[in-house]
Structures are given as structure tokens and as C-alpha cells.
Amino acid sequence: MTTATAHGHATSTGLDNRKLAFWTFIGSECLLFGSLISTYLVYKGRSVRGPTPQEILNIPLTSVSTFDLLMSSLAMVLALAAVARGDRVWARVWLATTAFLGVIFLGFQAYEFTEFVHRGLTIRTNLFGSTFFTLTGFHGGHVLVGVVWLVTLLVRSFQGKLGPDKAVNVEIAGLYWHFVDVVWIVIFTVVYLIQ
Amino acid sequence: MTQPPASAEPKHPGTGTYLAVAAVLTIITLVEVGVFYVPAFKPVLVPVLLVLSSAKFALVVMFYMHLKSDHKLFTLVFSLPLMLALGVGIALLLLYSVFASG
Numbered sequence: 001m002t003t004a005t006a007h008g009h010a011t012s013t014g015l016d017n018r019k020l021a022f023w024t025f026i027g028s029e030c031l032l033f034g035s036l037i038s039t040y041l042v043y044k045g046r047s048v049r050g051p052t053p054q055e056i057l058n059i060p061l062t063s064v065s066t067f068d069l070l071m072s073s074l075a076m077v078l079a080l081a082a083v084a085r086g087d088r089v090w091a092r093v094w095l096a097t098t099a100f101l102g103v104i105f106l107g108f109q110a111y112e113f114t115e116f117v118h119r120g121l122t123i124r125t126n127l128f129g130s131t132f133f134t135l136t137g138f139h140g141g142h143v144l145v146g147v148v149w150l151v152t153l154l155v156r157s158f159q160g161k162l163g164p165d166k167a168v169n170v171e172i173a174g175l176y177w178h179f180v181d182v183v184w185i186v187i188f189t190v191v192y193l194i195q
Numbered sequence: 196m197t198q199p200p201a202s203a204e205p206k207h208p209g210t211g212t213y214l215a216v217a218a219v220l221t222i223i224t225l226v227e228v229g230v231f232y233v234p235a236f237k238p239v240l241v242p243v244l245l246v247l248s249s250a251k252f253a254l255v256v257m258f259y260m261h262l263k264s265d266h267k268l269f270t271l272v273f274s275l276p277l278m279l280a281l282g283v284g285i286a287l288l289l290l291y292s293v294f295a296s297g
Contacts, residue, residue: 027276034280189248
């Protein structure tokens with residue numbers, strides 16, 4: 001039997017167990033969002049009454065929110081790089097930027113949801129409403145969890161507890177955040193652009 | 196029992212790579228939106244958008260999530276559920292005749 005170490009703990013793979021566990025969790029998240037997206041696609045175009053996607057979806061606005069989330073992924077990976085090299089100032093800047101961009105995205109979602117309700121589309125209106133709000137609602141919930149996680153890391157950074165030895169913690173938060181971004185890439189294409 | 200040296204941390208991309216990836220992601224998003232609004236692309240809209248979004252997906256996963264530079268076990272742990280999700284999705288679409296015409 002061979003052994004190797006990762007971060008001082010003996011593991012049979014030489015890899016950090018937390019990171020491996022989180023990639024496994026991300027695999028399960030693929031199945032969750034895969035089922036939600038599949039359900040949306042199965043019911044697509046089968047609503048017996050409106051509003052329809054063509055009538056209600058705002059592509060320019062959602063394009064801006066998509067760009068916002070992409071830039072938040074950039075900020076996240078720059079935050080990880082800053083933590084890894086021990087740059088406390090820039091770690092805080094990039095963590096705060098990522099969280100801020102996440103809040104902006106949630107703001108866009110909140111605006112979109114309320115606008116849709118005002119125009120007569122709710123989760124109970126038709127199949128499009130049910131599948132759209134379920135899918136994007138779950139995604140928005142994940143973004144909210146990510147923002148809370150980032151703020152927690154930011155607080156720990158200000159407490160002086162986010163040094164290079166804790167970079168794997170930031171990396172795991174980054175994996176979650178990037179996955180949320182990747183899911184939105186799919187949603188933006190499948191829901192908004194392919195009508 | 197053999198004792199290989201402690202595993203070295205993989206070398207992750209630098210800031211320049213991250214910025215380049217962000218630029219490419221922005222360009223691809225602009226192209227996606229552009230393709231959506233150009234009537235000439237309507238016959239090939241779906242495959243073009245799927246290819247472009249797949250490219251964005253791959254860039255984020257490989258460079259921002261570091262799958263390209265990390266141990267291949269992470270790639271395996273991610274790819275298998277992803278393939279399963281894709282397979283189940285396609286099976287559902289076929290089952291409910293989403294691709295059928297008329």
C-alpha cells in the first residue's frame with residue numbers, strides 16, 4: 001500500500017479529502033440541476049396559455065446579469081490567488097467584489113421575478129411559469145448561499161484567519177461559486193436564448 | 196510499503212490566464228447575444244448557441260475550477276455525474292418526444 005500526504009493528513013490519494021468530497025458534491029449538483037433543466041425542456045412550448053417566453057423574457061437585461069456573474073467568477077479566482085500568496089489586502093478586495101457582484105445578480109433576479117409577477121406570470125400560471133421559477137429560483141438560492149459563504153470568508157480574513165494555509169477553504173468556496181456560474185451559463189442559453 | 200514524497204500542489208494558472216479567459220468568456224457572450232438577434236442565424240441558432248455555451252462551460256471548469264491543472268481524479272469525479280445528468284436529460288427529451296416534429 002502506498003501512502004502520501006496532503007496538508008499534513010495522510011490520504012491514500014495524496015489529495016485533500018475536503019476538496020475531493022466537494023467535487024463529489026458538485027457531481028450531485030450536476031444531477032440536481034440536470035433534472036431541473038430537463039424538466040424545463042420537456043415542458044417547453046407546452047403551456048396552454050401565456051405569458052410565453054417570447055413575450056416576457058428580457059434578453060438585454062439578462063445578458064448584463066450573465067456578464068456580471070462571469071466577472072464574479074474572475075474576481076473569485078483572483079481572490080484565491082491573493083489568499084494563496086498571502087496578500088491580505090487584495091484577498092479582501094476580491095472576496096468583497098465577488099460577493100458584491102453576486103448581490104447585484106440577485107438584484108437582477110429579484111427585479112425580473114417581480115416584473116414577471118406584475119405581468120401575470122407566477123409559478124402557478126402555466127407550465128412555463130412553474131418550470132422557469134423553479135429552475136431559476138433554485139439557482140438564485142444557490143447564489144444566495146454562495147454570497148453568505150463569501151461574506152463569511154471575508155469576515156475571517158478581517159479576523160486574520162485566512163492565510164495561505166487556509167487557501168483550500170477559499171478554493172472550495174471558489175469551486176461552489178464557479179459551478180453556480182456554470183449552471184447559469186447553461187440556463188441563459190437554454191431558457192433565454194433558445195426560445 | 197513505499198513512501199512517495201508528499202504530493203506537490205499543482206501549478207494553477209496565473210493572473211494573465213484568468214484575465215484572458217474572462218475576455219474570451221465576454222466575447223463568447225457577446226457573440227451569443229449577437230447570434231440571437233441576427234435573423235440570418237435562425238436556421239442554425241440552436242447548434243451555434245449550444246457550441247458557444249459548451250465552450251464557456253469548458254473554459255470555466257478547466258481554468259477557473261482548475262480541472263486542467265489538477266489531479267485527474269477530480270476530472271473523473273466531476274465528469275461521471277455530468278455525463279449521467281446529460282444522458283438522463285437526453286433520455287427524458289426523447290421519451291417525451293421533444294425532438295419529434297409536428
